[in-house]
Every structure is written in C-alpha cells, then in structure tokens.
Amino acid sequence: MSTRHTERRKRAALRWTVIGLTLVFFLIPLYGMLEFTTRDLINGGRTGKFWTTLVDVPQVTERYPALAEGFASSMALALFTVVVMLLLLVPTMTWVRLRLPGLTRTVEFICLLPLTVPAIVLVVGLTPVYAWVTYLLGEGTVWLGLAYVILVLPYAYRSLDAGLRAIDVKTLSEAARSLGASWLRVMWQIVLPNLRTAVLSASFLSVALVLGEFTIANLFSRKNLQVAMFELGKSDGQLSVAVGLASLVFAFVVLFAMSFVGRKEKS
Amino acid sequence: MTATPSPAASRGTEVRLTDLTRVYAGNVRALDGFTLHIAPGEFVALLGPSGCGKTTALRLLAGLEDADGGTIEVGGRDVTNVPTSKRDMGMVFQAYSLFPHMTARQNVEFGLQLRKQDKATRHGRAADMLDLVGLSKQADRYAHQMSGGQQQRVALARALAIEPQVLLLDEPLSALDAKVRSQLRDEIRRIQLEVGTTTLFVTHDQEEALAVADRVGVMNAGRLEQLASPAQLYKNPATPFVADFVGLTNRLHCRVAGGVAQVLGGAVPLLAGSAGDGLAIVLVRPEGVTIAPVGSGGSGGAGGAAATVVSASFLGASGKIVARLESSEGVGDLVSVQVDNTDVTAYAPGQRVLLAPRGDAALAVSAT
Numbered sequence: 136m137s138t139r140h141t142e143r144r145k146r147a148a149l150r151w152t153v154i155g156l157t158l159v160f161f162l163i164p165l166y167g168m169l170e171f172t173t174r175d176l177i178n179g180g181r182t183g184k185f186w187t188t189l190v191d192v193p194q195v196t197e198r199y200p201a202l203a204e205g206f207a208s209s210m211a212l213a214l215f216t217v218v219v220m221l222l223l224l225v226p227t228m229t230w231v232r233l234r235l236p237g238l239t240r241t242v243e244f245i246c247l248l249p250l251t252v253p254a255i256v257l258v259v260g261l262t263p264v265y266a267w268v269t270y271l272l273g274e275g276t277v278w279l280g281l282a283y284v285i286l287v288l289p290y291a292y293r294s295l296d297a298g299l300r301a302i303d304v305k306t307l308s309e310a311a312r313s314l315g316a317s318w319l320r321v322m323w324q325i326v327l328p329n330l331r332t333a334v335l336s337a338s339f340l341s342v343a344l345v346l347g348e349f350t351i352a353n354l355f356s357r358k359n360l361q362v363a364m365f366e367l368g369k370s371d372g373q374l375s376v377a378v379g380l381a382s383l384v385f386a387f388v389v390l391f392a393m394s395f396v397g398r399k400e401k402s
Numbered sequence: 403m404t405a406t407p408s409p410a411a412s413r414g415t416e417v418r419l420t421d422l423t424r425v426y427a428g429n430v431r432a433l434d435g436f437t438l439h440i441a442p443g444e445f446v447a448l449l450g451p452s453g454c455g456k457t458t459a460l461r462l463l464a465g466l467e468d469a470d471g472g473t474i475e476v477g478g479r480d481v482t483n484v485p486t487s488k489r490d491m492g493m494v495f496q497a498y499s500l501f502p503h504m505t506a507r508q509n510v511e512f513g514l515q516l517r518k519q520d521k522a523t524r525h526g527r528a529a530d531m532l533d534l535v536g537l538s539k540q541a542d543r544y545a546h547q548m549s550g551g552q553q554q555r556v557a558l559a560r561a562l563a564i565e566p567q568v569l570l571l572d573e574p575l576s577a578l579d580a581k582v583r584s585q586l587r588d589e590i591r592r593i594q595l596e597v598g599t600t601t602l603f604v605t606h607d608q609e610e611a612l613a614v615a616d617r618v619g620v621m622n623a624g625r626l627e628q629l630a631s632p633a634q635l636y637k638n639p640a641t642p643f644v645a646d647f648v649g650l651t652n653r654l655h656c657r658v659a660g661g662v663a664q665v666l667g668g669a670v671p672l673l674a675g676s677a678g679d680g681l682a683i684v685l686v687r688p689e690g691v692t693i694a695p696v697g698s699g700g701s702g703g704a705g706g707a708a709a710t711v712v713s714a715s716f717l718g719a720s721g722k723i724v725a726r727l728e729s730s731e732g733v734g735d736l737v738s739v740q741v742d743n744t745d746v747t748a749y750a751p752g753q754r755v756l757l758a759p760r761g762d763a764a765l766a767v768s769a770t
C-alpha cells in the first residue's frame with residue numbers, strides 16, 4: 136500500500152517537473168521579449184512607451200502604415216483561409232464518406248501531401264500559378280489565402296476526419312433525406328451542427344498557422360503581419376519585438392476563446 | 403389473398419415494385435427480378451437470411467439507391483426516378499439515427515419544419531406522435547439521454563409525423579435486447595393499425611415477421627420466394643427454402659411414394675409441389691415429432707423409429723431433445739424434437755428412444 140502511495144507521489148512529481156520545465160522553456164523567450172521591449176535604451180531603466188505606442192491605434196496607423204496593413208491583411212487572410220478551407224473540405228469529405236468511400240485513401244493522401252513539401256518548394260511550384268492568380272484576380276494580399284488553404288489542409292483534414300468518424304453521417308443524412316431535406320439542408324442543418332467541435336478545431340489550427348506564416352508571404356512580396364514585423368525589425372527592433380509579443384498573446388487569446396466556445400457547445 | 407385490412411386502410415397508399423434489379427460493384431446481384439405488390443394500408447414483412455437483398459429492396463423503395471432495372475410505383479405514380487427527399491417515405495433504420503444535436507421533440511418536428519408548418523401545428527403534431535409511442539415525458543431529451551428502445555420509438559414518431567405514404571422499417575429492433583424487442587414489435591403493430599400507413603418491415607427474424615405482418619414475403623438471393631399470410635406460410639410453405647425459414651428444421655432421408663413420405667416409421671403427407679416418387683430429403687418441424695423412452699409403450703401409435711438421445715436442453719417455455727436415428731447404412735439423421743419443459747429431465751444423452759410423426763402436426767416438404 137505505501138509503496139504504491141510513494142509510486143503515485145513520484146509520478147505526480149515527475150509530471151509537475153515536466154510541466155514546469157516545458158512552461159519555463161516557453162515562458163523564458165516571452166519574458167525575454169517583454170524585458171527587451173520595456174528597456175529604455177537611451178536613458179536606462181524601464182519604459183512603457185513601445186506598448187503605449189502600440190495601443191494608440193491612430194498613431195500606429197499613421198507612423199507605421201506597414202504594420203497596420205500587415206495586421207489587417209493577416210486578419211483578412213485568417214478569415215479567408217478558414218472560410219475557403221471549410222467550404223472546400225466539409226462538403227468534399229462528407230460526400231466522399233457518403234457516396235465515394237473508395238476515394239477515401241486518395242483524398243487523405245492529397246490532403247496530407249502538403250506536410251511533406253517544404254514551404255520554399257511550395258513557393259517555387261506556386262510561382263507560375265500565382266502569375267495567373269495576379270493576372271485574373273489582381274494583386275490583393277488576400278489571395279495568398281489560396282496558398283494558405285493548401286498549407287492548412289493536413290491539419291484541417293485530420294480534425295474534420297475525427298469529427299466525421301464520431302457520427303454516423305450516412306444514416307443521419309439518409310434519415311434527413313427521407314424526411315424531405317435537400318442536400319444543402321442536410322449539410323447545413325444536420326452534418327455541420329454535429330461537426331461543430333471538429334470545424335472549430337480545424338478553424339483554430341488554420342488561424343494559428345496563418346497568423347504565424349512568414350515564408351510564403353515574404354517570398355511572394357505580400358505584406359502580412361509577420362512580414363511587416365520583420366521589416367519593422369530592421370528600423371525599430373524594440374517595437375517590432377513588442378508587436379511580436381502582442382501578436383503571440385493575441386493568437387493565444389483567439390485560440391483559447393475558440394476552444395472555450397467549442398467545449399461549451401458540447402456540454 | 404390480403405389479410406383483413408385495418409379500419410384506417412383507406413388512408414394507406416398502394417405500392418408496386420416490379421421486376422426490380424440492383425447490381426453492385428463486383429457483379430453482386432442484390433436484387434434480381436424482385437416483384438412485390440403491397441395493398442393500401444397493408445403491413446408486409448420481408449423475411450430472409452442476411453445478404454438476401456432485403457435492405458436493398460427497402461432502400462430502392464426509399465430512393466436511397468437507384469434501380470438498375472424495373473419500376474417503383476407508389477399510389478399509382480411512377481417514382482423510379484424521384485429523389486428520396488420528394489418520395490415522402492418515413493424510415494426507421496437499424497442503426498440509431500436520431501439527430502444528436504436535437505431533442506426528441508425537435509427530431510420529430512424536423513420533417514414538419516421542412517414542410518413549412520407553423521410552430522403551433524408542429525408542436526401539436528410532435529406531442530401527438532410522442533404520445534403515440536409513449537414518450538411524452540421524454541420530449542426534451544437528447545438521443546444520448548435515452549435507451550436504445552426509446553431512441554427507436556422517437557425515430558418511429560419522427561417517421562410517422564410527416565404522414566408518409568409508406569413507412570419503411572429496416573430491422574429496427576435488431577440492436578435491442580430480447581424483452582424490449584418483443585414489446586416494441588407489438589407496439590409497432592398496434593401503431594400501424596392505428597395510423598393505417600402502408601408498411602414494409604424488413605427482418606431476418608422469423609418469429610418477428612410472423613408476429614407483426616399481414617403478409618410475409620420470404621426472400622432468397624434477390625427474389626421473392628413466397629408471399630403469404632403468416633398462417634399460410636406456416637402451414638403451406640411453397641419451397642424447401644421457405645420451409646426451412648419458417649421452422650421446418652429437421653432434414654430427414656426417406657422414401658416418397660404417391661405424395662406421402664415414409665418417415666420416422668409413419669406416413670406424412672407431402673405438401674403440394676414437392677418431389678415425385680423415390681428417395682428424397684424431407685423437412686419436418688421439431689413440433690411435429692413425438693418422443694418416448696423405449697419400452698414405455700411408445701406414443702407414435704404405429705411404432706416409430708428407434709434413435710439415441712444426443713442432447714437434452716431446457717429452453718424456458720419448452721425443451722429440446724436432439725436424437726440420432728439408428729440406421730442400417732452409415733450414420734443416421736439428427737432429429738430435434740420439441741417437448742414440454744417438464745419432460746426434458748426424462749431424457750439423458752445415450753438413452754434409446756422412439757420417434758414418431760405427430761399426427762396432423764407433422765409436415766413434410768421435399769428438399770430434392
């Protein structure tokens with residue numbers, strides 16, 4: 136009895152050690168960023184001026200237009216990517232499950248493929264495609280979202296697949312069809328509500344990925360938040376790091392809020 | 403041919419499935435010239451072994467699968483190419499099919515909402531339907547808060563709420579335990595008689611089919627072998643396949659002459675359409691055989707056939723004795739005999755007994 140007790144104590148201790156170390160590992164850089172952005176390099180001591188600058192939206196917009204533009208672009212990109220990803224994946228995956236089960240492997244393979252392609256290679260491949268995108272749709276940064284949809288495909292696929300596995304889509308949609316529902320209604324009123332958690336977590340991962348994306352945007356010379364931060368860093372290091380920290384915290388809050396909504400819906 | 407129609411039968415719709423064929427990938431002919439005519443308000447059960455095409459027939463009627471040949475008529479209208487959502491069929495599935503994000507009431511109201519009925523009408527109708535299946539108190543529960551039997555009742559209420567042309571049930575009871583199963587089975591029959599909806603009920607359980615239906619269609623390999631009332635089917639199976647399916651499970655080698663089989667030391671009349679004279683295998687019910695210990699004077703009247711008990715089992719309401727006939731050449735046939743549950747203890751493996759056909763209760767269908 137007592138050996139089991141100490142065993143359990145040991146395991147709990149190990150668990151807390153691991154959690155503690157991980158937290159330290161993640162928090163030290165964040166603390167470093169905070170420390171750096173509050174340092175007054177000219178007069179010595181502490182200063183909050185970078186943070187007050189950041190909070191002062193009209194001033195930021197005026198003095199650092201690139202930053203405001205990058206922020207707006209990243210928001211738009213996150214939204215655009217999530218919407219396109221959901222419109223593409225949810226009906227496709229549902230349809231494959233219902234009508235074309237033979238294609239499951241193929242679709243899975245295609246969706247997971249982007250994991251194996253480095254971003255830089257993707258850009259090389261996408262360059263001629265984007266020549267056409269620019270020609271047809273214009274130069275808008277938001278079209279970068281099309282590339283991002285490909286980027287988030289593997290993660291979104293995994294979440295949605297788990298969601299679809301958890302419900303009997305076939306029987307549910309057949310029941311709804313027999314009661315007189317059109318396919319659109321089946322999707323909207325039956326499949327989607329039951330995929331809520333999966334859709335949220337897919338969106339969630341996509342937002343996180345888009346908010347942190349730098350490589351593709353930079354190589355295509357589009358200005359998203361990360362690119363703007365990078366450029367700002369060349370002229371004003373401290374403000375750039377403040378923006379970086381703020382965007383991290385922002386992303387964290389967004390994701391936390393989304394997961395909270397998802398959990399609340401379930402209970 | 404049709405059994406007594408229910409008082410509400412005038413509300414029912416006629417269904418004609420003609421020469422339906424359905425071929426799946428790999429050249430599986432799930433339906434192969436399937437023809438079935440259901441009278442308005444009639445309750446037909448499709449009975450057959452797993453894989454014989456029952457579900458396929460039902461799904462074709464519902465429009466969930468496309469026919470590769472043949473026509474489907476509902477109420478005189480050809481609906482062969484009409485999509486499911488326009489066919490007006492109420493379905494209850496084998497798998498639990500309640501929408502998990504809706505309460506029982508919302509599930510029942512779903513079809514009414516699609517029919518653009520106003521809120522008050524929907525509420526009233528849903529309450530009536532839930533009352534009909536005895537679940538008024540559970541109206542605000544979600545599927546995961548209900549038992550399997552309750553979920554299937556709600557599914558039935560949901561299917562009936564839209565006043566469907568035809569009610570389709572695909573083994574709705576097979577996921578339930580025995581007690582709930584027979585209870586819900588009787589309830590389905592009561593409700594069907596009450597609402598008078600034409601009903602097609604698919605099952606692989608002989609007892610279930612015979613208990614609920616006006617007529618039972620026995621299916622084999624994508625075709626209908628026989629369609630008859632439960633009593634007729636039981637008394638007069640048309641083919642050995644049907645006979646086997648309605649409980650004639652003893653297969654005995656014997657000699658046939660003049661439409662009479664010489665079996666178990668007695669003469670049993672063969673059903674019409676059975677094999678001609680010569681050696682044959684006949685099917686006899688376990689209820690159609692009597693058994694007596696050797697030396698007790700026998701009970702079969704005209705002697706009987708000597709056999710050795712292989713096993714004796716107690717089955718609750720009745721008992722079952724399995725015995726092997728003594729045979730001059732090779733191994734004798736196995737015979738199961740249904741006995742009173744109190745008689746089971748009178749027999750033990752290895753004991754010698756006399757078997758005989760039970761007067762009029764014995765039935766024989768030749769299997770060759």
Ligand SMILES: Nc1ncnc2c1ncn2[C@@H]1O[C@H](COP(=O)(O)OP(=O)(O)O)[C@@H](O)[C@H]1O
Nearest residue numbers: 426427430432451452453454455456457458459
């Ligand atoms: N979607 C399908 N694809 C291929 N074969 C199928 C499919 N559905 C059913 N089958 C085959 O068709 C035959 C009849 O199936 P089914 O109608 O489900 O039989 P039952 O309901 O009587 O058990 C079976 O041999 C089954 O394997």
Ligand SMILES: [Mg+2]
Nearest residue numbers: 456457458573
């Ligand atoms: Mg089936």
